[in-house]
Amino acid sequence: MPRTARDPRPLSFWLLGALFVAFVLFLYGPMFAIVVLSFQGPEGGLTFPMRGWSLHWFQQLWEGIGTVDIGAALRRSLGLGAVVMVLTVGLALLAGLAYRKKLPGGSALFYVVVASLIMPSIIVSLGVGLLFRLIDGGVKVLLEAWSPEALDSFNTTLGMYSSGLGAQLTWTLPFGLLIMFAVFNRFNPAYEEAARDLGASPWQGFRHVVLPLIAPSLVGVGMFGFTLSWDEIARSSQVMGDLNTLPLELQGLTTTVTTPVIYALGTVTTAISFAVMGLTLGLMRLWRRRRGA
Template identity: 75%
Template sequence: MQTKDRSATFWFLALFFAAYVLFLYGPMLVIVVLSFQGPEGGLTFPMRGLSLHWFHKLAEGLGVVDIGAALYRSLGLGLTVMAFTIVFSVLAGLAFRKKLRGGHLLFFTVVASLIMPSIIVSLGIGLEFRLLDGGIKKMLEAFGMDGVLENYGTALGIYTSALGAHLTWTLPFGLLIMFAIFNRFNPAYEEAARDLGATPWQGFRHVVLPLIAPSVVGIGMFGFTLSWDEIARTSQAIGDVNTLPLELQGLTTTVTTPSIYALGTVTMVVSFLVMGLAVGLSKLLAKKPANRRTA
């Protein structure tokens, strides 16, 4: 089959798209390539050898920075944010299927965090928790709990202030996705389940949830990936520890070897693994309702 001659517009748009893809993924490709240099390698081309030397150096540690601990902190926070984002987004999507008094105000309040500068959100949350620290210390002092007061540090932490800061970023996306899903959802399936004697919980568990499951997986992927590489909203709201992105940002000014590229490669691999698992799981879940309808 012969193809028609492509117009000049087609080739212009094709070149523009190729340049866009190169601009988007080129830096990541460069980091991956440079991370596999030999022991004499530097931070720029040309490459000097080919080995896993800098990955071994990364495993040994980068100075006083504990990369392993930062990695586990980021993974734990990302998974927690993912779980909260899924639960709150699904519950909010179900709630907004009916008319709610003050629903518009609540929706715009949630979505407003998307247009607020991230660093301002982080500063506000950090200040809020520092005020909370002051209130807790005054309360402990008033009740004479001196032992607890001496051991009390701060309420700022991974699963308190940092978790809240990340949720201000992930929840609006999850809520918007659930709105789109339920706007296309056919309520006839739920009505059929109720006609067959199903309770509201049984209807949700056996009818609604299997149909929206691929989208729920997508929300989870959004929640994890947005949390995994978040810096601005974390910087002022995490307390005295750092996540992996914050450690990586700090290392850019102190580490002058390709080991920092090895760290970047590891973080990219984790991100792509999560996305691959999410895509595979969503496809698997999408097939199950189809198989049930054809059975």
């Protein structure tokens, strides 16, 4: 007989429910505490109890934190995240299309790409940094031989959009590739066959059939790429050159800033992350509505 609303729930239901609530509190409790403490009054500290409510620390954040330009670091993180997002979507899509057919050496390449996920992030960062320092040595040798006057102005190839971008792609691309594998494994090739039967070229079939069907998944890959880049620290720590992203600046501020302004910065960055996820979900919902229409 089906259980009615008046039937008592078994003890296992309440135990599992309590376990789930404890897990949610463990997962989001620290973030909620930081958000609450960021709204303290001017006399507030880094711990409870609260000392008033205000937007004082957000105003302090807007005015700047000492010598650190938070606005510039925020713009750098947004710019780098956007580039990582675009490259992750494009390269993951191309790789997913390539693996739909038998690819010579594809298995070895796949394991090499996925191995980046299980390697310690700091080791990846050190390896990328070492690679670019070797490139620096080669560039200096070439400049010394061909253009000695340019050698004085050359500093390093390490930078946000060179070594930093490469280090972050070692983190985002494996996730994008795994998502595209799952998408194409469930993709019905009969849609493409029907398009070819109607006279569509391979490009037309991809543009008008394949791409609209996998577009929500591509949006999800883009969200993964941006959010993973947005809060990346370990893989970026040794490769960013002279400029830091917002997470690296935030890491440095934790040892020098002793006021709730650091919590205000955490609240702002968390709000941006949730805004990106909300925008992604909105785009996916809009896309489904258009497909349904």
